[in-house]
Each structure stands twice: as structure tokens, then as C-alpha cells.
Amino acid sequence: MTYRAPLADLKFSLTAVTGIERLYQSAAYPDFDGDLLDAILDAAGQLSEEVLAPLNRVGDAHGAKLENGQVIVAPGFAEAVSAFAEGGWAGLGAPEAHGGQAMPKALEMAAYEMFHAANMAFALYPTLSQAAIEALHHHGTERQKALYLPRLTSGEWSGTMNLTEPQAGSDLALLTTQAVPDGDAYRLTGQKIFITWGDHETRDNILHLVLARLPGAPEGTRGISLFLCPKYLVNADGSLGARNSLRAVGLEHKLGIHASPTCVMAFEGAQAELVGQPHQGLMAMFTMMNAARLAVGVQGVGIAERAYQQALAYARERRQGNSILTGEKKAPIFDHPDVRLMLALSKAKIEAARGICLLTAIAADEHRLSGDARVKRREDFLVPIAKAWGTDVGVEVASTGVQVHGGMGFIEETGAAQHYRDARIAPIYEGTNGIQAGDLVGRKLGDDAASAVELKQDIESFILNNSLPSDIATSVEALRGALKAFETASLWLVGQKKSRPADVQAGATAYLKLAGDVVGGYVLLRGALAASGRLAANDGDPVWLKGKIELWKLYAAHVLPHAEALKAALTAGAASLEALSPEALS
Structure with missing residues (x-):
């Protein structure tokens, strides 16, 4: 299936959800505005659709090879690397002093989501160059910056x-x-x-x-x-x-x-x-890793979007059985409740993961602008969530995509299996998601849970300071309940750190999922409110905008209620784990 760049969703997430307009023509980004945002994303979408996506199956089938001591890339990839460099994409967020465009990290991540969706194996090439640029920019000598950064930024190296x-x-x-x-x-x-x-x-x-x-x-x-x-x-x-x-x-x-x-x-x-x-x-390594971890979270969003698009297209075309939703005989499988629910939850989680990653990036941008320590704490707290929650969504949605295809999903020729195989590495590299969870409850949560408490307060303030339409307000109680579970869990973990550190690590993965679910709900609520406002102003496609509201309601009904169960799981402690030996599990 042909990849379609989700430009409308990305632009909506950048503006309505993350509020990137705050950066327009600011001291750190004086040349950045809405027109430039649109132009860059449109160009990135074109490159993704026309150059990178057609090589995805070719690269999977051919692979890279080592022959006579030389690595040979898949057909078409060398030309794609050149096109990427010539388009200036390697230096999109790099400093102007070394030939970069110095665009906001949030915009850079939005563009890279499309690159990863179009061809994940290709997009790993510039992702590691990004990390090298970050490391040299922050830790290199002036000679090293002058000698190496312009060539990395241009994509020449x-x-x-x-x-x-x-x-x-x-x-x-x-x-x-x-x-x-x-x-x-x-x-x-x-x-x-x-x-x-x-x-x-x-x-x-x-x-x-x-x-x-x-x-x-x-x-x-x-x-x-x-x-x-x-x-x-x-x-x-x-x-x-x-x-x-x-x-x-x-x-x-x-x-x-x-x-x-x-x-x-x-x-x-x-x-x-x-x-x-x-x-x-x-x-210096952590400078590289932080940049790479956010990029890998975005990678998870990209592969989820690609797998979802293919599954949705298949579900609209494949006819089988009678639909209880429409009454149609030999209906498209999209019209069966189970399939439609799988697709709708996939879409909701993609938009939630996208928003989490872009909120993380916008925090990095705002810290660059203000130097505010609170903003830096927010960025640091969100990085492991973006990486782990985003990549878990990538695997989940890719797996769901195989399921939607049924038996055809298990057949390589449909392409659904490739998305799942590609997605599966993302929760592992740049620090496994278990390592991300340990980092979150350890260094990022700290000894006072300040980052978690500040996040909860900001979400509560958003709810209190906005007029909620009735169709949205009824679902907000689910977010309030999840926020309460998140606060309780955060404080419990901090309380256990000195006396029972094993309890903290045993609950880390459940806590990261809880935190991701909560921030994802916040993201979708922001989107729903923005969509409601645009509907009232007759600004945009009403079907598409109503979809944003329904996705929020679906997420509130199917995801946020798990918060209490996650809190119970993470506060169960490590006693049962400590009692289990390898022999007991044999």
C-alpha cells in the first residue's frame, strides 16, 4: 500500500496540541512562522511519499550486504541518501553557525516521523548523524565543531x-x-x-x-x-x-x-x-542518547502510522460477513465492531504518542528559549515516556495491523508483517524500555516527585481553565481519576526509594505505562477541545474534526480506566518477585 504523509494530523498536533505558535519569530527562532512550518512539512511529506516509501519493500527484500570487506546498501538507497542531503534535511535542527537551519526540535521531529514511517531502515541513517551533531555541539572543541559539524550538517558525511x-x-x-x-x-x-x-x-x-x-x-x-x-x-x-x-x-x-x-x-x-x-x-554519551531516545519514540509513532494506514485500507476493501453496525451483507470488515474498535484505538494511541513526543520536543525548544529549570524537568521527565510509550504503541499497532489483515497479515507479500518486524527493535535499542522505566522512577522522578506533581498540576489547570462542551466534559472524569492514580503512584514510589528500592524498580514499567496513558489522555483532550472550537467556528472538515472528539472519548473509555489497575500493580511491590527462583519458574 502507498504511504500517505499525515500532514493534516501533524500540523494539528503541532499547533492545536503542542502550541508551537509560541515559538514563532521568538528570540531562539526568529525566522520561524506558520508559513515556514507548512512549507517544511509539505516538502518532508513529498520526500517521504515519492522517494523513501517506494524503497521500503525493496530494502526489506534485498537488505544490506557485506562483500569483500565493503558494505553494499540496498538498490536505490545511495540515491535516496543523496536526495536527503541535497534537500538540507540532515541539518534541519542543527545550529546556523555550522550550516544548519536551526528549526525547532518539534518541527524536526514531525518531519522525521514521516521519514521513519516511509522507510524506517533508511531513516536510521540520519538519526544517528543527528545524535553525533548534538554530542559535538555540546562537548566538542571549537576546532572539532568547525572541522566536523558543517560536513555532518550538510549530509556530506x-x-x-x-x-x-x-x-x-x-x-x-x-x-x-x-x-x-x-x-x-x-x-x-x-x-x-x-x-x-x-x-x-x-x-x-x-x-x-x-x-x-x-x-x-x-x-x-x-x-x-x-x-x-x-x-x-x-x-x-x-x-x-x-x-x-x-x-x-x-x-x-x-x-x-x-x-x-x-x-x-x-x-x-x-x-x-x-x-x-x-x-x-x-x-557526552547521555547527550547523544537523549537525542536518540526521543527520535526512537518518534520512530515508534511513524511505524505505527504506516501500519495503521495499511490496515485501514485493507479493512475498507476486504468484504466478509454481515455487519451488525450497518446491516450490510458481505460488508467491509471495517464495519464489524471488533475490527473498527481495533483501528480506532490504534488511531487514538498514535495521536497520543505523537503528542507526547512533540510535547517533549517543544519542552526542549522552550528550554533553549528560556533556560527555565521547570521546563527542563518536564523535558527530562517526558523523554523516557516518549521513547518507551511511543515504541510500545509502534509494536502494538503494527501487531494489530497484522491481526486486521487476518491470515493475509501473516503472509509477507501484503507488507503488514514487515511493519511488525521493523517495529519490534524500537523498544530494545537506545536503552530497552525497561531501562527507560528505571530511569523514569529513578533519576527523573527524583526524591520529591516534583516533575510528576508539576505535570499533574498543569493538566488539572488546563481542565479547570477551559470551558468543556458537554460531550467532552463527561469523559474528563476518566482523566481526573487517572491523574489521581498517577499522583498516588508517584508519591508511593518516592516513599519506597530508601526503604524498599526493589519495590520501586519492580513497579517501574507499570508506572511508565500509567504516566504515558495520562499524558496521552491530556494530549487527546487538548485536541478534542481544539477540534470543538474549530467546529463552532466552521473552520475545517467537520467529519475530520468530529473524529478528534470521538477519539478522545474512546481513549477515555478504553484506556484511562486502566490507571487504577496499573497503580495497584506497581504498588504491589517486589515481594513475590523476590520469592521466585529460577527453579520455581522452571
Whole structure:
């Protein structure tokens, strides 16, 4: 099925839900306004529909290959990489000082949602370059910024993150890659795995950001440093020199994202330079990871949108049985209550996840503008929710898409299975969703639950300060109840931190889901109220606008009531887990 960029939904979410107009022509974004927003999203939609989406099945079937030591990308992908760079998309949110367009993060994430939906395996390529740009912008020297950032920003070169090793997984304390001083440079020796777009020939150079240990470094994460290691050495004037001593020694055979070359990288005395201070690599790594985690949340939204569009199209065409809703014989399966409910809840959760991600991005934009500590707390609190809740929605909706197709969904030729296979990695990489939940209840919730309490207060203020039409007001009680469960759960977790830390971690995943459900409800309520106002003003398609209201009501009826159950689950503690041994579970 052909992908259609959801431009109307994205523009509605950016304006009606996140209120991006607050950034128009502000001090941080002086050239940004509504016309530019429309133009950028329209162009991103065109690129997604016309260039990236047609390569999605091609890339899945062909995959990336390692031949004679060289990574060969799927047919058409090198040309797509060039088109992406020529369009200026690599530098959409990058600083102007280094050739970027300095657009708001929220707008950048909206554009990237379409790229991920159109071709997730392709869109991983610029996503890692984004993370490299963030790391160098915040931690690089002036020389490094001047030498490397313009080429990353233009898309002339690409970037990667080299964190994981075979024995380490997510536990970076176990990293063993060594960095030995060699004059003004360093020599890296070690192996990294799961390196997204770790090698290819579509760009002139690849800048690898690599975590490694200096001689005599402290054990654990306190001894990690960050290094920049180019595929081709870079001369002082920016020209390329000799091939560096690094190579892809294998490609991972993966469940999905086949066209994304996921490499095993060997560093064999490769020349590198330090980024930031010695033993401070973890700080720089978190700069990369935070950018990547929000991007992966958006990726979940994108793949959910793609899977949903295909499932909806199939449900409208496939005829089977008699409909109790319409009375039609041999009706489209869309007219069977079970199928329509699956699709409607999928749509509601996509819009909720999209709004969560864009609220996170707008908090980053507003912090850049104001430096407000409260806004920064909001951004930090929302990042793990955006990543985990968004990617869980991606998997859920892709799975639902297979279900809507019935037996045909299990057949590769329909394409529904690819969406599910592609989506399944997103809850795993850039920190599993369990790690996101642990981060949320640990560092982000803090010892006083200030971030959670502030969020609850803001949602309550929104409800109190807006006149609610009767068809919306009756459903708001579900959000109020969920907010109460969220506050109770937040305070309970804080209370358990010192005396029963195992209880906190045991309840972390349920808490993240509860938090995501609540923020998702807030997002849909904002959309419903905006749609109601536009209906009253006769501003827009009435069927489409009424749909926003019905999606809110459906979410309030089917999702928000689970808040009490989630609160009960997370406050159950860890006693049962502690009592279970591997033998008991055998």
C-alpha cells in the first residue's frame, strides 16, 4: 500500500496540541512562522511519499550486504541518501553557525516521523548523524565543531554511535575498548556491535563516536571517555586522507530493518581524538542518547502510522460477513465492531504518542528559549515516556495491523508483517524500555516527585481553565481519576526509594505505562477541545474534526480506566518477585 504523509494530523498536533505558535519569530527562532512550518512539512511529506516509501519493500527484500570487506546498501538507497542531503534535511535542527537551519526540535521531529514511517531502515541513517551533531555541539572543541559539524550538517558525511560490546550489552561499565595516547591523538583497539549504519559508501566519510577507556582509567562508568574516529582521516583543511584502521567485520542478521546495515565494527589501532574531558564520556554519551531516545519514540509513532494506514485500507476493501453496525451483507470488515474498535484505538494511541513526543520536543525548544529549570524537568521527565510509550504503541499497532489483515497479515507479500518486524527493535535499542522505566522512577522522578506533581498540576489547570462542551466534559472524569492514580503512584514510589528500592524498580514499567496513558489522555483532550472550537467556528472538515472528539472519548473509555489497575500493580511491590527462583519458574 502507498504511504500517505499525515500532514493534516501533524500540523494539528503541532499547533492545536503542542502550541508551537509560541515559538514563532521568538528570540531562539526568529525566522520561524506558520508559513515556514507548512512549507517544511509539505516538502518532508513529498520526500517521504515519492522517494523513501517506494524503497521500503525493496530494502526489506534485498537488505544490506557485506562483500569483500565493503558494505553494499540496498538498490536505490545511495540515491535516496543523496536526495536527503541535497534537500538540507540532515541539518534541519542543527545550529546556523555550522550550516544548519536551526528549526525547532518539534518541527524536526514531525518531519522525521514521516521519514521513519516511509522507510524506517533508511531513516536510521540520519538519526544517528543527528545524535553525533548534538554530542559535538555540546562537548566538542571549537576546532572539532568547525572541522566536523558543517560536513555532518550538510549530509556530506554521516555519523554513528559506538557504545555496545559483545560482553557489555547495556552495562557500559563493562566496556573494554582501549584508547592509547599517540602524540596528540589516540589509538583505539576493540570491537563494537549493533552499530547502526556503521559502514557504507554512500557518503564521503563516516564519523564514529566511540566509547573507550584510557590507560589507568577508573573502573566502571567513571572511566569511560568519548572519542571521534573517522573512517577516513581528516586533514587540517577538511580534506580526506588515508583510510583509518577500522572496518566492518560482520553484518547482523536481524528480524527487521534489513536495509539498515547494522555492523560489527573492529577498531584495530584506529586513530581518534578525544571529545570532551577524559573520563567524562558518559556525560557526552547521555547527550547523544537523549537525542536518540526521543527520535526512537518518534520512530515508534511513524511505524505505527504506516501500519495503521495499511490496515485501514485493507479493512475498507476486504468484504466478509454481515455487519451488525450497518446491516450490510458481505460488508467491509471495517464495519464489524471488533475490527473498527481495533483501528480506532490504534488511531487514538498514535495521536497520543505523537503528542507526547512533540510535547517533549517543544519542552526542549522552550528550554533553549528560556533556560527555565521547570521546563527542563518536564523535558527530562517526558523523554523516557516518549521513547518507551511511543515504541510500545509502534509494536502494538503494527501487531494489530497484522491481526486486521487476518491470515493475509501473516503472509509477507501484503507488507503488514514487515511493519511488525521493523517495529519490534524500537523498544530494545537506545536503552530497552525497561531501562527507560528505571530511569523514569529513578533519576527523573527524583526524591520529591516534583516533575510528576508539576505535570499533574498543569493538566488539572488546563481542565479547570477551559470551558468543556458537554460531550467532552463527561469523559474528563476518566482523566481526573487517572491523574489521581498517577499522583498516588508517584508519591508511593518516592516513599519506597530508601526503604524498599526493589519495590520501586519492580513497579517501574507499570508506572511508565500509567504516566504515558495520562499524558496521552491530556494530549487527546487538548485536541478534542481544539477540534470543538474549530467546529463552532466552521473552520475545517467537520467529519475530520468530529473524529478528534470521538477519539478522545474512546481513549477515555478504553484506556484511562486502566490507571487504577496499573497503580495497584506497581504498588504491589517486589515481594513475590523476590520469592521466585529460577527453579520455581522452571
